[in-house]
Amino acid sequence: MSMDISELGDVETDDPLLSPHMHLEGVEIVEPVIGMEFDTDEIAKQYYIAYASRVGFGVRMNKSRRSRRDDTVIMRRFVCTREGFHSKRVIYDDGKKKRKRGTTREGCMAMIEVIKKDYGKWVVTKLVTEHTHLVMFPSNNASNCHGDDPSQTDSMVVFGDCSGGFNNLKNFTRGIRVNPFGEGGEAQDLLEYLKRMQAENPGFFYALQVDNNNCMTNVFWADAKARTSYAYFGDAIIFDTTYKKTKYMMPFATFRGVNHHLQSVTFGAALLMDETKGSYVWLFETWLSAMGGRLPSVLVTDRDKAMEGAIGRIFPNTNHQFCKFHILSRCKQKLSDVYLKHASFNRELRDCVNEPQTPEDFETCWQSIISRYGIWDNQWLKSLYEIRERWVPVYLKNSFFPKLSENQRSEDSLNKFFKRNFNTKTSLLAFVTKFEQTLMSQYEEEAQADCIAVYSKPSLRTPSLIEKHAADVYTSVVFEKFQTEFVESLGYYAEKIEDGVIGKYHVIKEEGPTKIHVVSFNESDRRLHCSCCKFESSGLLCRHVLRVFFIVGIHVLPDEYILKRWTRNAMTGPFLNENTDDPSLSFHECLVTWYNDLCHDAIKYGVEGATSVETYNAAKVALEKAFSDVIEAKSVQKKTQQNVQRLSRMQKLQNKMPLPKLNHKKNMARVNEDTIRNLKIDPVDGSSAAILDDVAH
Numbered sequence: 001m002s003m004d005i006s007e008l009g010d011v012e013t014d015d016p017l018l019s020p021h022m023h024l025e026g027v028e029i030v031e032p033v034i035g036m037e038f039d040t041d042e043i044a045k046q047y048y049i050a051y052a053s054r055v056g057f058g059v060r061m062n063k064s065r066r067s068r069r070d071d072t073v074i075m076r077r078f079v080c081t082r083e084g085f086h087s088k089r090v091i092y093d094d095g096k097k098k099r100k101r102g103t104t105r106e107g108c109m110a111m112i113e114v115i116k117k118d119y120g121k122w123v124v125t126k127l128v129t130e131h132t133h134l135v136m137f138p139s140n141n142a143s144n145c146h147g148d149d150p151s152q153t154d155s156m157v158v159f160g161d162c163s164g165g166f167n168n169l170k171n172f173t174r175g176i177r178v179n180p181f182g183e184g185g186e187a188q189d190l191l192e193y194l195k196r197m198q199a200e201n202p203g204f205f206y207a208l209q210v211d212n213n214n215c216m217t218n219v220f221w222a223d224a225k226a227r228t229s230y231a232y233f234g235d236a237i238i239f240d241t242t243y244k245k246t247k248y249m250m251p252f253a254t255f256r257g258v259n260h261h262l263q264s265v266t267f268g269a270a271l272l273m274d275e276t277k278g279s280y281v282w283l284f285e286t287w288l289s290a291m292g293g294r295l296p297s298v299l300v301t302d303r304d305k306a307m308e309g310a311i312g313r314i315f316p317n318t319n320h321q322f323c324k325f326h327i328l329s330r331c332k333q334k335l336s337d338v339y340l341k342h343a344s345f346n347r348e349l350r351d352c353v354n355e356p357q358t359p360e361d362f363e364t365c366w367q368s369i370i371s372r373y374g375i376w377d378n379q380w381l382k383s384l385y386e387i388r389e390r391w392v393p394v395y396l397k398n399s400f401f402p403k404l405s406e407n408q409r410s411e412d413s414l415n416k417f418f419k420r421n422f423n424t425k426t427s428l429l430a431f432v433t434k435f436e437q438t439l440m441s442q443y444e445e446e447a448q449a450d451c452i453a454v455y456s457k458p459s460l461r462t463p464s465l466i467e468k469h470a471a472d473v474y475t476s477v478v479f480e481k482f483q484t485e486f487v488e489s490l491g492y493y494a495e496k497i498e499d500g501v502i503g504k505y506h507v508i509k510e511e512g513p514t515k516i517h518v519v520s521f522n523e524s525d526r527r528l529h530c531s532c533c534k535f536e537s538s539g540l541l542c543r544h545v546l547r548v549f550f551i552v553g554i555h556v557l558p559d560e561y562i563l564k565r566w567t568r569n570a571m572t573g574p575f576l577n578e579n580t581d582d583p584s585l586s587f588h589e590c591l592v593t594w595y596n597d598l599c600h601d602a603i604k605y606g607v608e609g610a611t612s613v614e615t616y617n618a619a620k621v622a623l624e625k626a627f628s629d630v631i632e633a634k635s636v637q638k639k640t641q642q643n644v645q646r647l648s649r650m651q652k653l654q655n656k657m658p659l660p661k662l663n664h665k666k667n668m669a670r671v672n673e674d675t676i677r678n679l680k681i682d683p684v685d686g687s688s689a690a691i692l693d694d695v696a697h
Contacts, residue, residue: 031051031129032047032048032051032112032124032127032129033124033127034124034125034126034127035123035124036123036124037121037122037123037124038114038121038122038123039120039121039122040122041073041076041114041116041122043122044076044078044112044114044122044124045061045076045078048078048112052080057080057081057082057108057110057131058080058081058082059078059079059080059081060078060079060080060081060083061076061077061078062077062078062079062083062111063075063076063077064076064077072116073116074115074116075113075114075115075116076113076114076122077111077112077113077114077126078111078112078113079108079110079111080108080109080110080111080131082106082107082108082131082132082133083107083108083109083110083111084107106132106133107132108131108132108133109128109130109132110128110129110130110131111126111127111128112124112126112127112128113125113126113127119213186427186428186429187215187216189428189429190216190219190428190429190432191208191216193429193432193433194206194208194219194221197221197223197436201223201224202224203223203224203227203228204221204222204223204224205221205222205223205227205268205290206219206220206221206222207219207220207221207286207289207290208220209282217272217273217279218270218271218272218273218279218282218283219270219271220268220269220270220283220286220287220290221268221269221270221432222267222268222269222287222290222291223436223439225439225443226265226266226267226268226439227267227290227291227292228571229257229259229265229267229571230257230267230291230292230294231292231294232259232260232565232570232571233257233258233259233260233265233565233570234257234267234291234294234296235257235296235297235298235400235565236257236258236296236297236298236299236300236400236401236402237255237256237257237267237296237298237299237300238255238256238257238300238301238323239253239254239255239256239299239300239301239307240253240254240256240301240302241253241272241275241301241302241304241307242302242326250271250272250273250428251271251272251274251275252269252270252271252272253269253270253271253272253283254266254268254269254270255267255268255269255287257402258402258403258404259446259570260475260478260565260566260567260568260570260571261446261449261450261453261475261476261477261478262402262403262404262477262478262481263404263442263445263446263449264404264442265442265446266439266442267287267291268287268290268291269435270283270287271428271432275304275306275307276306277306277307277309277310280306280307280309280310280311281310281313281314283310284310284311284314284315285314288314295315295317295318296315296318297318297319297400298318298319298321298399298400298401299311299315299318299319299320299321300321300322300323300401301320301321301322301323302322302323302326303322303323303326303327303387303391308320319399320390321390321391321396321399321401322387322390322391323391324353324391324392324393327384327391328349328350328353331349331380331384332346334378334380335375335378335380335381338373338375342373345369345373348369349369351365352365352366352369353392353393354393356394357394357515357531357532358394359394359395361394362388362392362394362395366385366388396537397532397533397536397537398533398536398537399536399537400536400537400538400539401537401538402538402539402565403538447599449475449476449477451606452476453475453476453568454568456476457471458471458476458479458480458483461483461487462486462487462490464486464555465555465556466486466546466549466554466555466556466557467483467486469556469557470482470483470486470557471483473557473562473567473568474566474567474568475566475567475568475570478540478566481540482540482541485534485540485541485542485543485546486543486546488543489543489544489546489547491509491510491511492507492508492509492510492543492544492547493507493508493510493547494506494507494508494519494544494547494548494551495507495508496551497518501522501523501524502520502521502522502523503520503521503523504518504519504520504521505518505519505520505521505548505551506518507519507530507544507547507548517530517531517532517542517544518530518531519531519544519545519547519548521548521552523552526552526554526558527560528545528548528549529545530542530544530545532544535561539563539565539566540563540566541557541561605619605623606619
């Protein structure tokens with residue numbers, strides 16, 4: 001006789017769970033974590049079966065518990081089918097042939113336990129993911145461990161791969177929600193940390209979003225340095241959600257750019273509950289508010305439908321591009337069969353993307369590759385071709401976007417941080433704390449580069465005035481890039497092909513490939529344009545334009561070709577002057593501006609003061625005097641504020657007091673004494689005496 005376990009109190013069962021057949025090829029299932037929530041225990045069961053099918057083990061119900069109050073089931077435990085050991089049984093030989101069954105139990109501890117909370121959700125409270133045996137991953141026959149019927153189908157929790165990364169949970173998304181902060185109070189720890197950061201630096205910004213149960217879902221923060229840097233280098237932004245495997249499987253997002261030293265600079269970070277359009281809309285709106293409402297000109301992201309929808313809503317006029325690196329990396333997954341069969345395909349595809357000088361060249365090359373490898377019907381490639389104007393370089397060369405230096409790409413401290421700390425064992429608070437420490441390292445690297453830019457002078461390779469001018473204005477690393485272009489220009493010759501107000505030149509390398517670039521020169525305004533569009537895309541002049549400079553007699557860099565963001569003084573000037581007097585700025589924004597201005601001056605002060613013992617001593621004395629003056633100014637400001645507060649308080653009390661009806665002057669002194677005694681004023685440095693004197697008279 002069968003027995004329904006839902007009719008018992010504490011029940012253990014050995015029956016494997018029957019689950020529908022699930023086709024899992026090419027998808028990812030959410031990893032179980034402590035704190036994960038489900039609408040019902042049935043959904044929890046189906047989720048764990050789907051997870052087990054993907055990993056490669058069987059699931060059975062092990063135990064359930066009922067409430068003593070209303071006899072409803074409040075706990076379910078699901079275990080691996082190899083959990084425990086078979087008990088020894090007495091076997092009677094009745095002479096009949098019986099099939100001998102091998103044992104499958106070997107004491108595996110893998111399990112998941114869900115408990116029903118007072119608010120109705122089923123929450124994962126116990127979890128063991130390690131197995132004592134080999135699992136059958138990546139076999140698609142793992143579902144047979146559950147006794148599945150291949151003819152049936154049902155829903156499962158998966159992440160779609162059509163738009164890259166974690167996306168909408170399919171089918172029963174409404175039934176499952178990951179509580180990213182578990183049950184250990186990590187949300188409160190994180191909130192206290194953010195509050196403390198803001199108390200220490202008023203320019204620190206943070207915001208959080210909660211759901212209907214007051215559970216924290218999305219968190220964003222940006223320090224004062226990030227907000228200030230955005231004012232100078234926020235023209236082009238990379239929104240990166242590459243790293244997602246936190247302890248609670250929360251996507252971690254960063255807004256990043258490039259500073260005047262070609263270093264990575266961070267403009268804020270966020271931990272998200274999910275990667276839905278709603279979460280992205282909240283994040284983009286919050287980030288934009290923290291950055292003073294200034295929209296970026298260019299925004300580069302991964303290819304994601306939810307993200308694209310949110311960007312279209314919040315940044316309708318921003319040039320939204322897709323990351324070429326991510327797209328080409330995903331090609332290896334989508335075209336794995338082609339990569340395996342043809343070793344040359346990877347190189348040819350990358351050359352097709354990176355080398356063409358015109359859109360026509362790219363399209364010809366693309367069609368040639370498609371035809372050569374017979375991949376006309378590949379839907380992935382078709383979709384990439386349809387959006388080619390948003391990720392292929394030749395279509396984007398008129399759009400400015402700075403790139404990191406080669407050293408920065410390999411030594412970027414933020415990338416190192418992710419590799420070292422992005423794992424499922426790091427708590428949220430520890431993760432955020434380490435992230436802030438990494439940002440401090442970034443700021444130190446920038447400060448060191450500022451010192452080098454101010455203190456050192458780069459070596460010149462020619463006697464040209466243009467090279468000398470560039471060395472004076474650009475930061476060291478940017479000048480190196482300019483110097484390379486300038487020296488290379490000496491190996492080119494220019495031939496005039498059109499006369500007139502706007503002359504045209506063919507610029508060709510004297511040796512090597514005969515690739516022709518066309519440079520236009522407007523004699524009326526002395527402006528030039530090259531067909532390679534290097535200045536438009538990077539903000540630095542190309543070798544072709546520099547070659548024409550010699551011909552037309554330009555011996556110093558025109559101001560219109562010096563992008564301020566690449567200069568030594570990139571973080572000074574109009575932004576500070578305009579905003580410090582802007583009445584629309586908040587006090588916090590003013591603090592950020594003042595802080596950055598003083599830090600910049602301090603760097604120059606330190607560079608000049610560290611040249612000798614004499615200059616060091618002079619700088620030390622001056623700094624101590626300046627610090628003393630600042631402390632004195634703060635003290636005077638504090639006393640003034642105290643006096644104003646006392647006067648305001650006394651005036652309120654005076655208005656409430658009845659006027660004394662006295663005719664004799666000898667009693668006036670007593671009235672004044674009583675008045676003073678009632679006011680309970682504590683004199684500070686005699687300042688209250690003058691105020692009291694005004695009240696008495």
